[in-house]
Amino acid sequence: MLGQERLDRLLAAVEKPARYLGGEWNEIVKEEARLRFALCFPDVYEIGMSHLGSRILYHCLNGREEIACERVYAPWTDMEAVLREAGAPLFSLETKRALKDFDIVGFSLLYEMCYTNILTMLDLSGIPFFASERGEDMPLVVCGGPCACNPEPIAPFMDAVMIGDGEEMILELADACLASKAAGEDRQALLLRLAGIEGMYVPSLYRVTERGTVPAAAGAAERVTRRIVKELDGAPFLGRPIVPYMGIVHDRVSVEVMRGCTRGCRFCQAGYIYRPVRERKKETLLHQAQALVDCTGYDEVSLLSLSTGDYSEVHALVPEIIDSMEAQRVSVSLPSLRLDSFLKEDLEKMQSIRKAGLTFAPEAGTQRLRDVINKNVTEADLLRATTDAFACGWTGVKLYFMLGLPTETDEDVLGIAELARKVSAAFYALPREQRGKALRLTVSASTFVPKPFTAFQWCPQVPLDEIRRRQALLREALRGIRGVQFQCHLSDLSVLEAAFSRGDRRLAAVLVSAYRRGCRFDSWSECYRPEAWRAAFSEQGLAMEDYAGWAPPLDAPLPWSHIDMLVTEQYLRREYEKAMQAVTTRDCRQGCNGCFGGRYADACGIS
DSSP: OOOOOHHHHTTTSSOOHHHHOOBBBTTOOOOSEEEEEEEESSHHHHHHHTHHHHHHHHHHHHHHHEEEEEEEEOHHHHHHHHHHTTTTOOOTTTTTBBGGSSSEEEEEEEGGGGHHHHHHHHHHHHHEEEGGGGTSSSSEEEEEEGGGGGGGGGGGGEEEEBBBBBHHHOOOHHHHHHHHHHHHHHHHHHHHHHHTTTTTTTTTHHHHHEEEEEETTTOOOEEEOOOOOOOOSSSSOSOOOOBOOOOTOOOOOEEEEEOOOSSTTTTTTHHTTTTOOOOOOHHHHHHHHOOOOOOOHOEEEEESSSGGOTTHHHHHHHHHHHHHHTTTTTTEESBOOOOOOOOHHHHHHHHOOOOOOEEEEEEESSHEEEEEEEEOOOHHHHHHHHHHHHTTOOOEEEEEEEETTTTTTTHHHHHHEEEEEEEHHHHHSSGGGSSOSSSSEEEEEEEOOOOSSSSTTTTOOOOOHHHHHHHOOOOOOOOOOOTTTEEEEOOHHHHHHHHHHHHOOHHHHHHHHHHTTTOOOOTTTTTTHHHHOOOOOOTOOOOOHHHHHHOOTTSSSSSTTTTSSSSSSHHHHHHHHHHHTTTOOGGGSSOOOOOOTTHHHHHTTOO
């Protein structure tokens, strides 16, 4: 563990020392424990501290007396340089313990562009990158999160990968390690023990063949099945969440209203891999929100889910939670709203406490393309929702779209500008006394990335030059529309994201090469180094465009085919074929569409 004097010298040399200080309100410190778990987030503190899933796991692990869970975040480039110059290891926030001295090192995988930060954290800790090179004295390195649904690009680095909901599985992982330690087992025996846990993938027990990734050892399942927490209302939540010293990205209380989504948007990985929908009771949410505000002092509560407007009791929950918070001047916010959710009264109630921006996601500019992607909303839904918001006093609205969706044409791109023009006109058509002075309409267009376990997993990404042309076409079409601002994202970064989201084990060597060439924090525009990435791919005889532009046959084995995310490949293939015909699929709440192939029917609660 780092001494205080040495720590002070390190912190004095970096721009934001609060990222590494620890000691926050509600932090949990255990000097004695039978098992030490380093909960690692491969991005900076202010992003990692905003991740609800990591905070829930921190509470789950520390709820066990014999387990000490501590936080470790990726050091920013200044801190990395300081650590290297001082010869100091990366350390935890709670006890300043070196990462190498933990029993388990667990990474949360939310975004493919954080993978090089995993290598930074291992390197600074003296832990070999590849699982095959770690000895008996090394910690077990594991990961989980949405990116784990295709673990192959990072599989060689991981001793085990948790597939699915983590609240129960992470405790079973800890118990297995405690039992193995008590039995005096070696590392290989521990890995075999872990392979017996439902949802646990142990990459070293598998090999890659022409017909996909297959078991190579007794005890390895042919397919690793995703874990689900079936009863969300009683699942562990946050306890007393840590209150940071510095501002973080989501600096508020977050209450998870429900998990999963029934809408079936064909591009949306989260909408498939978090099925089935599970809700918390309204009374549970009201209690959790009040308890979290009481023990943190936050003045904002966010009702979090993939589609909060679809929560079955949303119209009862929103006014009740606002009324309960009003005396404390605590505001309530919803994430991106469904355009076809009738929330006018809720918006009026929310606006009475705090004026803030609203976000809607039409995704595509024409009805034809919205039918292709199964975004079952119409232009009339958008205009009704935004007009209601304007009439309730909102002046800031953000509209999310994607460029490069399968079958997209220039007409679809120009349709985005036409929608923006109609929304702007709707604002200024209202009498002055019923609306604000000036509209702030942000049109955001990201680049479509085909993701595993979606109906578009077989679709190639549109080439980079073509995406840039479409961005320019849209930018010009939006020019002059009153109150509109345009935002688009780095399109070449989307190519790299597509490569790693659909990649195979060969990309592990590319990651190491890119890391050696200085790649860090690839999602940060000031750090992204495209030339280094291209050189890293080339060194391995590969090209990122070959992965991003890959269009595999519908019956070909995929790098992630040995992972069972419960939604069947037959269902996804059927959705792909319907997409190509612009045929929509109904919302699951209107009747089961058979995505699980008859399995886990009781988990859906849908007849």
